[in-house]
Amino acid sequence: MTEPQAANPHHEYEKVLSGSSTQVASFDTHERSVLQKCQHFLHSSPAAVPLIVLIMSIAIFGMLLGTKFFSAFTLTLILQQVAIVGIVGAAQTLVILTAGIDLSVGAIMVLSSVVMGQFTFRYGLPPTVAILCGFAVGAFCGWINGQLVARMKLPPFIVTLGMWQIVLASNFLYSANETIRSQDIAQQAPILQFFGSNIRIGGAVFTYGVIVMVLLVALLWYVLNRTAWGRHVYAVGDDPEAAELAGVNVKRMLVSVYTLSGLICALAGWALIGRIGSVSPTAGQFANIESITAVVIGGISLFGGRGSILGMIFGALIVGVFSLGLRLIGTDPQWTYLLIGVLIIAAVAIDQWIRKVSG
Numbered sequence: 001m002t003e004p005q006a007a008n009p010h011h012e013y014e015k016v017l018s019g020s021s022t023q024v025a026s027f028d029t030h031e032r033s034v035l036q037k038c039q040h041f042l043h044s045s046p047a048a049v050p051l052i053v054l055i056m057s058i059a060i061f062g063m064l065l066g067t068k069f070f071s072a073f074t075l076t077l078i079l080q081q082v083a084i085v086g087i088v089g090a091a092q093t094l095v096i097l098t099a100g101i102d103l104s105v106g107a108i109m110v111l112s113s114v115v116m117g118q119f120t121f122r123y124g125l126p127p128t129v130a131i132l133c134g135f136a137v138g139a140f141c142g143w144i145n146g147q148l149v150a151r152m153k154l155p156p157f158i159v160t161l162g163m164w165q166i167v168l169a170s171n172f173l174y175s176a177n178e179t180i181r182s183q184d185i186a187q188q189a190p191i192l193q194f195f196g197s198n199i200r201i202g203g204a205v206f207t208y209g210v211i212v213m214v215l216l217v218a219l220l221w222y223v224l225n226r227t228a229w230g231r232h233v234y235a236v237g238d239d240p241e242a243a244e245l246a247g248v249n250v251k252r253m254l255v256s257v258y259t260l261s262g263l264i265c266a267l268a269g270w271a272l273i274g275r276i277g278s279v280s281p282t283a284g285q286f287a288n289i290e291s292i293t294a295v296v297i298g299g300i301s302l303f304g305g306r307g308s309i310l311g312m313i314f315g316a317l318i319v320g321v322f323s324l325g326l327r328l329i330g331t332d333p334q335w336t337y338l339l340i341g342v343l344i345i346a347a348v349a350i351d352q353w354i355r356k357v358s359g
Helices: 009-028 032-046 047-065 072-099 107-123 127-150 156-175 184-189 190-196 208-226 228-238 240-245 250-276 285-296 309-329 334-358
Strands: 198-201 204-207
Touching: 032 047, 047 309, 047 334, 072 107, 072 198, 072 204, 072 208, 072 228, 072 250, 072 285, 072 309, 107 127, 107 156, 107 184, 107 190, 107 250, 107 285, 127 156, 127 190, 127 250, 156 198, 184 190, 190 208, 190 250, 198 208, 208 228, 208 309, 228 240, 228 250, 240 250, 285 309, 285 334, 309 334
Parallel strands: none
Antiparallel strands: 198 204
16 A cells, blocks of 8 residues: 655645735736726815816806906906805814814804994994904804813704804894994994905906905915824814824814814904995805805815815805806806705715725
8 A cells, every 4th residue: 555645845835835926916916997096086185076176167167158257357256256155164174074064154153243243333342352252252152062062972963053043043132133234334343344345456356355265275274284283183083082092182172173163253254244345144144054065065075084175165166156157147046056956966976985995
């Protein structure tokens, strides 16, 4: 009886090595498809999609309307129309980056403007002091939101929905639904209308409201991308538990974000007075929805932790381009809402697609 021939270890080793080398080589040489490269690019550059949509929309309306749309006056008019939304959208961006949402931004903006006006005309305070009081009210409202969300662990949607109702009611009760006229402000407290003043460069007209919007977005972009506080904002939105383990004080971060959001809303309230010329408790009623629209179309994830504040500005400008472009064409205004609705759904779908593939 013959014994079975022993396997040659060296031969077996060569076979295994040969097989493993093939597998490793196959893995190493695997290349992403064009679609995957596109998805990863969009994941790393969330502002790219709204920028592309903005350029395409400007090009389309430019071809349809020609110089009527491409004039310096028309293009800067779009900036003037989105200035308030852009400032409020900056506040909304900070909150949404932490995976929250603020439905009270519009009401805080209006209440701050009413406080600025009423403190000046009802109580006779110097306009600069009244403006500071308006900023204090905005920051206080945001601080309350932050405390309820961070300390009591209440859902941001519910907290800010309740705050929206409270601030809205307080606004009408305090102002007695009284509008302070533009002529009175111009005569007694022109500083309240400061952001309505403009600078003309050729045919272009830039209001100070547009300038402060651009400066605010530039400042927040730097803070979010170049400072520890900004990195912590993204970390809290991405995974608050992991951020806490990494040494981030999540509660303090959330309170600071909501307080800063309220402060920015007060700035928007001051800019609103300059935009409309008067102090009206009924102005800016849709600012909360418009700010969320700009954020979503701008590619900022509603799940937090991903997005760029530049995308929010691009989103606001897209809405402005569509609104003015369709108006110049002479179409029914409802088409604007229809197209914006489609853009919102498409933006959320793209965000989900990018998160699924690149996450």
